[in-house]
Amino acid sequence: xxxxxxxxxxxxxxxxxxxxxxxxxxxxxxxxxxxxxxxxxxxxxxxxxxxxxxxxxxxxxxxxxxxxxxxxxxxxxxxxxxxxxxxxxxxxxxxxxxxxxxxxxxxxxxxxxxxxxxxxxxxxxxxxxxxxxxxxxxxxxxxxxxxxxxxxxxxxxxxxxxxxxxxxxxxxxxxxxxxxxxxxxxxxxxxxxxxxxxxxxxxxxxxxxxxxxxxxxxxxxxxxxxxxxxxxxxxxx
Numbered sequence: 001x002x003x004x005x006x007x008x009x010x011x012x013x014x015x016x017x018x019x020x021x022x023x024x025x026x027x028x029x030x031x032x033x034x035x036x037x038x039x040x041x042x043x044x045x046x047x048x049x050x051x052x053x054x055x056x057x058x059x060x061x062x063x064x065x066x067x068x069x070x071x072x073x074x075x076x077x078x079x080x081x082x083x084x085x086x087x088x089x090x091x092x093x094x095x096x097x098x099x100x101x102x103x104x105x106x107x108x109x110x111x112x113x114x115x116x117x118x119x120x121x122x123x124x125x126x127x128x129x130x131x132x133x134x135x136x137x138x139x140x141x142x143x144x145x146x147x148x149x150x151x152x153x154x155x156x157x158x159x160x161x162x163x164x165x166x167x168x169x170x171x172x173x174x175x176x177x178x179x180x181x182x183x184x185x186x187x188x189x190x191x192x193x194x195x196x197x198x199x200x201x202x203x204x205x206x207x208x209x210x211x212x213x214x215x216x217x218x219x220x221x222x223x224x225x226x227x228x229x230x231x232x233x234x235x236x237x
Contacts, residue, residue: 006030007040009060010053014096014201018175026028031053033060064097065231066090067212069222072115076104086113102126103185103209105135111136112214114234115223121234125210129182132210136180136190139179143175151197152180158196164189179207210237 002184006023017025022040024030030037033050044051044059049128070076072084078083078100087095102114103120116122152169168181180190191201207214215224226234 003043003045006037006042016091064227066115066223067111067226068115068223069218069220070105072108072110076101077109088123104118109204112209131183134182135208137205138180139177139197140194141202144171144178148197156193164193
């Protein structure tokens with residue numbers, strides 16, 4: 001990986017402007033591999049150098065990958081003039097590095113949402129030809145049964161003309177709940193499929209996206225970086 005200027009690397013994290021980085025270096029607060037940095041134009045390799053500010057390790061990897069437990073009431077967008085967005089749950093420095101949702105969840109849907117600034121990876125995850133499966137917990141108004149599972153497994157053509165590929169529906173112990181696995185991601189698909197079965201959705205939560213599972217330790221509105229293993233699994237997916 002090519003080396004980059006120290007001031008460019010640190011400003012790319014969104015925490016400091018280049019002018020602020022220069023002042024940090026002048027004050028001796030920036031260290032690289034245990035040695036105080038002397039000049040903003042010093043170069044180091046992103047993600048490889050032991051880079052610290054005030055003794056705190058700074059990750060300057062070129063891309064950011066976050067797992068968010070999305071709560072209801074927020075839209076999956078980078079900005080919206082009328083409604084709060086999922087990015088408003090993040091600290092300011094992460095809101096300045098170009099993050100966007102890799103896929104979307106409806107405003108009233110909860111669960112796993114991936115945020116990144118890695119456009120090529122997000123495109124691959126969302127491209128129909130890659131068929132990255134997604135699993136949801138669903139609660140309906142009514143009782144689900146084997147006929148519903150069979151209808152999902154066969155694929156459905158809805159009255160509005162939407163053709164849905166075969167999907168999984170596993171009825172849980174409480175008959176108004178199920179796990180639904182989609183192999184595609186059409187607009188309001190689960191809600192429309194279950195409405196066609198006469199059992200409208202009253203609660204929906206995404207649990208998995210490809211190999212990534214929602215961390216049970218994350219409360220609604222909380223987030224964490226993906227591990228290196230999780231990022232590698234996404235790339236393979």
